[in-house]
Amino acid sequence: MKEVLIVMPSMKMGGAEKSLISLLNRLTPDVQKELEISVEVMVANTNGELYGEIPTFIKQVEAPADFRVFITTIKELISSKNWTVCGMLRKIQWQIEKRVCKNAEGLSENEMYWKKMSKYLKSLKKEYDVAISYMDGAASYYVVDKVFAKKKIIWVHNQIEKLNISKVFLNDFFSKVNGIVTISDLCVESIVRIFPEYSKKVYAIPNLSDKFLIQKQSEAFFPEEFKNKRKPIILSIGRLVNQKGFDIGIEAAKELSNRGLDFVWFIMGNGPLKNDLQQLIEKKQLHDKVMLMGVRKNPYPYMKQCDIVFQPSRYEGKSIVLDEAKILMKPIVSSEYDTVYDQIENNVTGIIAKLDANDLADALERLISSESVRYRFAENLAHKMEIMPDEFEMYKSVLTGEV
Secondary structure, eight states, rough: OEEEEEEEEEEEEEHHHHHHHHHHOOHHHHHHHHEEEEEEEEEETSSTTTTTSSSSSSSOOOOOHHHHHHHHHHHHHHTTTTHHHHHHHHHHHHHHHHHHHOOTTOOOOOHHHHHGGGGOOOSSSSSEEEEESSSSSSSHHHHHHHOEEEEEEEOSSSSGGGGGGOOOHHHHHHTTEEEEEEESHHEEEEEEEEOGGGGGEEEEEEOOOHHHHHOOOOOOOOGGGGTOOOOOOOEEEOSSGGGGGGHHHHHHHHHHHHHHHOEEEEBBOTTTTTHHHHHHHHHTTTTTTEEEEESSSSOOOHHHOOSSSEEOOOOOSSOHHHHHHHHHHEEHHHOOOGGGGGGBBBTTEEEEEEESHHHHHHHHHHHHHHHHHHHHHHHHHHHHTTTOOOOHHHHHHHHHOOO
């Protein structure tokens, strides 16, 4: 029986986190027995919305206090009261140092933070057969430097060029692992282009979406926010960060409003740009058309009842939101980025538009104005779902360390 550890920094609402929940739900005791593995999960910051969704049959390992402090923000630590004095002092020290120290090596803030503070983190005492970081960044650094395991596998959830990570710094970690898993063929190409020496240990395994669980959860309730709405409902789900392009989406919404189109757009998610986006909504006088609704533990009833799923991202590795929209047969409007063509067949299952307010507005107008086009896209998605492969099979080789 192989001992397997999966490490995550947090379980906040996000694509990688939802994919992990789908994976863990598939790893029932019978499946683990069949694969001859025993799976343990370590989540450093337990404040996330999806933490409670980890199945009870999955054994959880408490993250060491020093790693927990390393991952968690000062504000979250204070509110949770789950911290050590030494850890907190080091974290405050870092907040001061990063404002004054020179970054001669060209490292990102996260890389500098790891290089400076990781020496204070103790290694895990237990040795595993397979240790997996399911998220790039600190979780990967921790697995590589602080976990004893016969095989180590790390996940990269985006094209490597988009992550603002030093090549020298990343090479140090890539050289020490047995497998690098990323979520699309384009992401594989991105890694191999920069690190050709690791081409034989880079694999593409798409994010996992539990089709039947999503369909079941989508029937849980009818969203109160959607009641009495007699206009097309647009829905976006994602962190309120620059990557997701909601600022450009708001510009597109203003263009639609100027054209006299009737609609309402709900944006589900939290993040550091919440106040900026709310101010932009007010500035554009869209408060009755664009709503920031925060996070919902179960987003699927909202997706099931909306008319259009809208994703104006600047880039994605492989969008789990688009996979979920396809499962629920929702017409999609997405911005154009490198990997979007892996998920959407343009003008068949959705519309791909340039990352431009006018182009996005044109695509949205086409779906807002035509129920028949929305119906045709939904029918096409239903057909595509019938032949969708079971991606869980691809995960088995990772869990058993055979990649």
